[in-house]
Structures are given as C-alpha cells and as structure tokens.
Amino acid sequence: RDKSNIPLPPAVPGKLPIIGHTHKLFQYMADLQELLKYVTDDCEKKGGVTHFYFGSELYYLLLDPQDALTAANACLTKHYAYDLGKDWMGDGLIISSGDIWKRHRKLLTPAFTLPVIYGFLDVFNSQSKNLVSSMEPHVGKGLFDHFSYMKHNALETLCVGTFGINAIDDKEFTDKYMASVNEMINIGITRVIKFWLQNDFIYSLSGLKKKEEEVIETLHAMANTVLQNKKTAMKNEALDGNTEFETTGTKYKAFLDLLLELSKNGVLTDKEIREEMDTIIAAGYETTSNQLTYTLLLLGAHPEVQEKLYRELLEVLGPDRDVEKDDVTKLVYTNAVLMESLRMFPSVPVILRYVDKDVRLKNYTMRAGSNCVIFPLASYHDQSWGAQTDQFRPERWLDGDFRNNKEFAAFGLGKRACIGRTYAMVSMKVTLAHFLRQYRVKADISKLKIKYEFVLRPESGHEISIERRI
Numbered sequence: 001r002d003k004s005n006i007p008l009p010p011a012v013p014g015k016l017p018i019i020g021h022t023h024k025l026f027q028y029m030a031d032l033q034e035l036l037k038y039v040t041d042d043c044e045k046k047g048g049v050t051h052f053y054f055g056s057e058l059y060y061l062l063l064d065p066q067d068a069l070t071a072a073n074a075c076l077t078k079h080y081a082y083d084l085g086k087d088w089m090g091d092g093l094i095i096s097s098g099d100i101w102k103r104h105r106k107l108l109t110p111a112f113t114l115p116v117i118y119g120f121l122d123v124f125n126s127q128s129k130n131l132v133s134s135m136e137p138h139v140g141k142g143l144f145d146h147f148s149y150m151k152h153n154a155l156e157t158l159c160v161g162t163f164g165i166n167a168i169d170d171k172e173f174t175d176k177y178m179a180s181v182n183e184m185i186n187i188g189i190t191r192v193i194k195f196w197l198q199n200d201f202i203y204s205l206s207g208l209k210k211k212e213e214e215v216i217e218t219l220h221a222m223a224n225t226v227l228q229n230k231k232t233a234m235k236n237e238a239l240d241g242n243t244e245f246e247t248t249g250t251k252y253k254a255f256l257d258l259l260l261e262l263s264k265n266g267v268l269t270d271k272e273i274r275e276e277m278d279t280i281i282a283a284g285y286e287t288t289s290n291q292l293t294y295t296l297l298l299l300g301a302h303p304e305v306q307e308k309l310y311r312e313l314l315e316v317l318g319p320d321r322d323v324e325k326d327d328v329t330k331l332v333y334t335n336a337v338l339m340e341s342l343r344m345f346p347s348v349p350v351i352l353r354y355v356d357k358d359v360r361l362k363n364y365t366m367r368a369g370s371n372c373v374i375f376p377l378a379s380y381h382d383q384s385w386g387a388q389t390d391q392f393r394p395e396r397w398l399d400g401d402f403r404n405n406k407e408f409a410a411f412g413l414g415k416r417a418c419i420g421r422t423y424a425m426v427s428m429k430v431t432l433a434h435f436l437r438q439y440r441v442k443a444d445i446s447k448l449k450i451k452y453e454f455v456l457r458p459e460s461g462h463e464i465s466i467e468r469r470i
C-alpha cells in the first residue's frame with residue numbers, strides 16, 4: 001500500500017478492508033450500465049474526481065473533462081492490464097510505453113494521415129457495397145443480427161487496407177483470425193477476473209496458458225506469412241520500378257507497405273512490423289464494427305434522424321455514387337451522427353493509465369504509483385457535457401450545445417489519443433453512405449444490453465430489420 005500522505009479526493013462508497021472496492025466490481029460485473037451509473041453519479045456529485053481501491057491498489061476516477069485531459073497527457077504509461085496482450089502484440093502502439101512507444105508513434109503517424117486514408121477510399125467503397133449485398137437476404141424478413149456482418153466486413157477491410165491482400169476471397173483466413181482474436185480477448189478477461197492467473201507462475205501451470213500459446217501461434221503465423229509474401233512482392237515491384245500495389249483492382253498503399261518502407265534502413269525490424277500489424281488489426285476492427293452496430297441501432301430507433309441523414313447523402317452523393325475524396329468533409333450531418341453514436345456508446349468505454357509521478361489536477365494531486373481511470377462514457381452520463389445528454393441528438397454537434405472539443409474522450413485524449421481516428425471516421429462514413437441509401441433500418445434500442453470486454457460489445461437486443469429504399 002502506498003505511504004504517501006498526499007490528500008485523496010472523496011472515496012467511492014462501499015470500501016471494505018483488504019479488498020477495497022473489488023466486491024463492487026463483481027457485484028455489477030453482469031451489468032456495466034448499472035456500474036457506470038453507480039460510480040459516475042457518485043463522482044459527479046463529489047465534484048468529478050473520486051478514488052477507489054482494487055485490492056490494495058489506488059485508482060483515481062476522473063470524470064472532470066479537464067482533469068481527464070491533464071491526466072491523459074501526464075500519464076503516458078499504460079496500466080498493467082495491457083501487458084496481458086504483450087505476447088500477442090509485443091511492443092505495438094497499444095501496449096508499449098516509454099521510449100519505444102514514443103519512437104513507434106512518431107514513425108507510424110505518417111501512415112495514418114488523411115491523404116493516406118483517402119488512398120483507401122476505393123477499398124472502403126467496395127467493401128461497403130459488399131456489406132450491403134451480403135445483407136440482401138434479410139430485406140423485409142424481420143429482425144436479424146447485423147453485428148456479425150459488421151465484424152467480418154471490418155476485419156476484411158483492415159486486411160485489405162493493412163496487409164494489402166485480398167482476404168475477401170479467403171473466408172477461412174478472416175474466420176480463423178477472428179476466432180483467434182476472440183479467444184485472446186476471452187483469455188484476457190478471464191485473467192482480469194481470476195486475478196490469481198495474473199501471476200506468471202500460477203498462469204503457466206494453468207491450461208489457459210497453453211491455449212493462449214496456440215492462439216498466439218495462429219495470429220503470428222498469419223502475420224509472418226503475409227509479411228514474407230509482401231517483402232517478396234515488394235522486391236519484384238521495385239525491379240519493375242512500380243511503387244504502388246495492385247490488389248483489389250484499385251491502387252493504394254497498404255499500411256504494411258508503408259511500414260516496410262520504414263524497415264528499409266533497419267528503422268523497424270520484422271518483429272516490430274508484425275507487432276504493429278497485429279496491433280492495428282486488433283485496435284481497428286472491433287472498434288469500428290461495434291460503433292457501426294450501435295449507430296444503425298440508434299438510427300433504426302430514431303427515424304427522423306435517419307431521414308435527415310438520408311437527405312444529406314442524396315444531396316451530396318446522389319442515389320448510388322461512390323464516396324470520393326471531396327465528399328468526405330461535405331457529409332456534415334453524417335459526421336454528427338457518428339460523433340453522437342460515439343458519445344452514447346463509445347466502443348472503448350474505459351481508459352486506464354499508470355500514474356508514474358505525482359500529477360497535479362485542478363483540486364487534487366494524484367499520487368505516484370497509483371492508477372487512473374478515464375471514462376469516455378462520461379459525456380453520456382454527466383450532465384455537465386450539455387443538455388439532455390441521455391438523448392440521441394446529433395444536432396448538438398452542430399449547434400454548439402455540446403463541449404465539442406479536445407476533452408471528448410471517445411478516441412482517447414491528448415498525446416496517446418487514437419492514431420486510427422481518421423481511418424475510423426472515413427471508413428464508417430463510407431459504410432453509412434452506402435448502407436443507408438440502399439436500406440431503411442428499424443430497431444428497438446430499449447432492449448439493448450451491452451457488456452464490457454475491453455471494448456463495448458452488444459450482448460443482446462441489438463438486432464435490426466431492413467427494407468429496400470430504391
């Protein structure tokens with residue numbers, strides 16, 4: 001237990017000796033919304049910063065937007081829970097801290113800029129059209145689970161965009177990869193809940209460790225094979241004097257091509273490239289597909305918003321044209337709908353950081369050696385973010401009724417904010433543009449149940465029905 005006498009902010013109620021607030025976590029485990037309501041209501045009443053103990057470990061809960069931003073910039077070291085993904089993603093951006101993170105972030109940033117993402121537009125357009133036609137059998141047939149379609153499609157899009165390979169023709173590839181990612185997430189969750197398994201020795205004795213090794217082998221084998229194929233292809237391309245890749249009939253530079261360019265002078269090793277590929281896929285596919293799942297649910301439950309969005313799509317794109325570079329910034333209402341969906345159901349609902357030095361907030365100082373929690377979901381629960389924050393109203397992003405600023409945490413905050421934000425926003429806009437010009441969506445969001453599995457996953461009640469528009 002830390003011996004610091006720096007005063008603490010108010011405590012979350014319910015602390016017990018030795019276990020601290022751990023029992024509260026277990027009490028609410030099955031109902032994330034209830035847990036969030038419990039802690040955020042309390043934190044809001046107490047001025048936006050509280051503390052709690054997980055066992056003997058001190059945590060600061062930061063609902064106050066300015067304090068959350070201060071903490072996100074001051075605490076760049078990830079919480080130890082991220083280490084559970086280390087055997088899989090190594091020193092990839094999500095997991096790494098310190099100088100490695102700094103160096104990789106600087107190297108990778110150019111691969112995520114708007115001009116690079118615009119290069120993926122053909123992939124986004126063709127993938128969105130695939131998604132639309134894959135759902136065709138459900139037209140007029142009542143409720144169905146669109147989540148699994150979204151996930152497949154987002155993973156395939158990332159495979160094409162990241163690896164530069166046409167994974168669409170190799171369904172086995174995506175199925176196997178997705179099953180392995182799911183296994184990894186389940187193993188990680190089991191290790192968080194059964195905290196004794198975080199001890200490496202105990203873990204090595206458990207059957208789970210063996211399972212993890214098998215799954216990781218699958219994940220790494222795929223990335224390694226792709227990497228080797230790509231290197232060979234790149235050599236041949238260079239011999240031909242061609243620096244762009246022809247994959248799905250469209251010309252663009254995949255993330256992997258850009259990473260390999262960095263490896264030319266030994267800036268990144270093959271292992272580091274593979275770790276970043278695994279990271280980009282893991283960080284990118286469930287986040288965007290979950291967000292689209294929630295967005296369609298929200299639109300299905302709010303026909304007036306859906307009609308307004310449809311009108312914008314027709315105005316900017318007409319009935320069936322692909323989204324082009326100049327269209328992206330014109331889709332203003334589409335952007336507001338996505339931001340509003342991110343505000344209400346952020347795919348990444350919790351951000352955890354380690355506090356490696358004393359950090360001064362507005363009214364408190366966080367103690368070195370503690371941890372802090374930032375809640376992207378705060379802008380849904382906390383009324384200080386604007387009027388009627390529990391309601392889906394994209395207009396709040398357009399009429400200045402919202403603290404629409406750098407404190408909005410759905411893509412993280414400060415220096416370690418999401419590097420894939422532009423990729424995510426452009427790809428989701430393109431998907432909505434194709435989907436909603438083709439189909440009218442209906443849904444009843446009141447039955448939605450969500451669960452926290454590092455990302456915010458729909459558990460039940462997320463089905464939609466679709467009708468053809470044209």
Ligand code: HEM
Pocket residue numbers: 093094105279280281283284285287288291346347348351352376409410411412413415416417418419420421423424
């Ligand atoms: C709706 C979609 C997305 C959401 C809501 C989202 C959210 C976030 C958040 C909240 C963080 C910060 C996590 C933390 O500080 O602990 C983050 C980091 C990250 N995201 Fe995203 N993300 C999305 C899509 C993507 C995509 C599409 C990619 C890649 C193509 C991506 C790649 C990353 C990476 C690599 C990091 C780590 C950045 C670093 O630590 O330097 N994300 N994301």
